Amino acid sequence: MPDVAVPPSADEQRLYDRVAGHVARLIEQGTLRPGDRIPSVRRMRGQMSVSLSTVTHAYRLLESRGLIEARPKSGYFVRDAAIRVPLPPKASRSNIRPLRVNVARLSRRLQDVLASPEVVKLGAAVPDIELFPTQRLNRLFSQMLRRFPDLGHRYDVPLGYPPLRKEIARRMIDAGAEVAPADIVTTSGASEAVYLALHAALQPGDTVAVESPTYFGILDKLETLGLKAIEVASDPQTGVDVDAIERLAEEKRIQAAVIIANFNNPLGCRMPDAAKRRLVEIMSQHQLPLIEDDIFGELHFDSGVRPNALKAFDRDGIVLYCCSFSKTISPGMRVGWCAPGIYLESFLQAKIALNPAVSIAMQSAVAKYLEIGGFDLHLRRLRRTLQDRARQMAYSVHQHFPEETRATAPQGGQVLWLELPRGFDSVQLFEEAAERNISVAPGVLFSPGDRFRNFVRLNCAIQASDRVEQAIIELGRLAKRQLAT
Template sequence: MNAFNKPSPIPLPATFNLGETATDLEDATPRYRQLAARLQQLIEQGAFPSGSRLPSVRMLAEQEQSSPVTALTALRYLENLGLIEARPKSGYYVRAKSLLLKEPRNTTVTEAASEVALSKTIMRVISAASRPNLVQLGAASPNHVLFPVSRLRKLLTANNRTMLEAIGNYDMSMGHPELRTQIIRRYAHYSVLLKPEEIIVTVGAMEALNLCLRAVTQRGDTVAVESPIYFGILQIIESLGLKALEIPTSARDGISVDALELATRLKGQVKALIIMPTIQNPLSSVMSDSDKQYVAELMEERRIPIIEDDIYGELYFEHHRPRPLKAWDKTGNVMLCSSFTKTIAPGFRIGWVAAGRWQQEITHLKFTSSVATTSLYQIALARFMETGGYDHHLRHLREAFQLQIRRVSEAIERYFPRGTCLSRPRGGYLLWVELPKPCNTLKLFDLALAAGIFTMPGCLFSTSERFDHHLRINCGDLWTPQIEHALKQLGELSQRCME
């Protein structure tokens, strides 16, 4: 369970010997994570200094009485965190100390639910994004060369009957059967068992989230959200006249389940929970399975519907992506939303929701909101997924993002003011940066924009002022000297903001 301020259950041995074996530990986290956590502690305490070699996979496995696969997975996990690096034919080494920037501090206080009044600021920032020739460090959008655009274009222009019918007919279904089938097949691998007719295809995840909130809330109601939270969700909350109750969320493990439990004790006060358990925007945090199960059961017991946003889930860096929270849903209390915006084709605007108990309401709302979603794009997506290559494409995408995150992190370490803290994403392509407090990142946004750099200030991610010195950085572009130069300039401007 992710309870802030709880002492870590992992003992810190003084010597090279890792001490207690994983089975001695009480918690139910996977063994590779327990092993990784102990190794990480040893690195951070200096038992393995920068540049030193870690024990081999075989030695670790022997010492831990675990399988070599567990030892290797632990090492790969630390590699993904940027703490160690693999050197060909030599083993794993601790990366230079310079990469060990502290992670952003956790928020610990749940403030009262509040109305959202951010739309003006959000639109001022977003409208600047389309100015030509900006270095894009703000919007969460990868470089288009990373997407399979030419294959999709071919699929779109295929001169076959289905495509022609898709253009010439008025489609009033809730989703094209081919795409619905592809989605349910994929999620079956993640222990989410759905029927094709349970999938409602939407215009992006944004429409899905919108419909879910409309199905379970009324003007004036309170919705619990992670803090910080993707500003698009705050905009929906604002447009529906709802209030946001921000729950402290850690950059590593996601929402504080203790804070959530406390905040939802009073019956009927919170009408829905929106949550991103796998790769949260902007934190890129990932909840443990035990936390997901706990939240699913707690919300069910308290009759609070969960809206799960899984839009970054497929971009998890390790071999097997974590199960969505929906996998623990026994009663249809979880509405699972996602889209192909971050993985295949942002321009298609295809999203979906498996709406559980609210299937009927959302079907009705979808029909009255946009009738149906363009089937041409659905078919092209389905065929791309069906004819193979999706997993290959995802592997390529994840590798590119991982590398990019490492490069941007190194540049931030080099150029940003002392005291800067940085998240360590385990997937996706977003970094969350905490600058020293005097630095107001909305002011920094204006200065950076004047210098041709687009950034995303922390104030957009909360109704409070607690993230006014934070910044979300997009690592979805390809590394160029221009990006490095922009990060250097941003570091200098941050310094100026503090003076």
């Protein structure tokens, strides 16, 4: 005879309802937060003094309610949708008036605050060191120096260490870009790559289209090089308004664009491939350089493949692709690169004038790490950790910040972008927080036009701890006090 499902008895149903209710309360109270692993079936059996089948039934009930999810070989975890999180910020609007950039003073003030070891670094965009493969890199670094004792004491060629450029070219296949090692120039991080790209492709006084908001490090460089900026509307989900850039190009209002297509800093959004392709085609049609900062490209939160770079759609060499290993392997090793396309010679000339050689020892350690494998496994772990921390940060903001606060749901990267009610002053919050050894990045830093004063960027790559939680609680208290006055 075929097996017939036997409905649970009233007693059994009461038992697994009790277990399910216990876990649901832990989630609602915030004891268990998005991404947290809940106790295993065996552990819950012991805690609640019930059978394994009762706990299994309870967990299936919680799954059906959308509160938890099972992950193969890992256990059960609190689902993102199980917790209320803030609504996303509204899309920005374009400002087609060219603006002179003036963010350097406040940017320097933020760096001064971050320099203190006592400060909770919510204003940075850097993960904790414990997330990086430091021990393995240190061993590789030592091995390379023992094998080649002069490696750390001689200049490199301007293009960069050949074995590293070969490994980078292989990695860029995953980003959809076919780039030869001879087309790549290594730099001291992506920051130097972007600076040299701007220097190579533009003249002082030129106007550059930037996303609104955009990373203040880009604005710093525009200011230093005497370039003006036009802010282009950006959506928290799909990124920059390509139609607006097309109009600016047709009207000859811009001489270039600087875009973070994958996980914009601070929005965390990703442009769809169709929009990426169209943007590259527009810039190519008007023979305008397109500088791409893809530093977060490897840090996507979905389970799919790495998103394509703008460079993947570049057929004419107008994209100057900039990236580094600072957010994935080691920020201190300062190993970055640029694939500058048709601007290769002018990029090399600028590099030779500014900083002709990157440390060969550092490049060799990174090259060896990429060669021997393990980087992709490390990336998978890093992505999961960053995604969980972003969820936890959003939940903490929802719990402790003013009720009207909105927050992005980043698709990748390491930051969270908050929108508070109009009239809120993020610079005031920045200064008050600094007095309490807490750093935040005020929204005005991300605009050349003094926009986003009621916005704040938080580092969600920082490790969750009582100190971090108390910092979020204090920031929420300061924000509520400011809005109440």
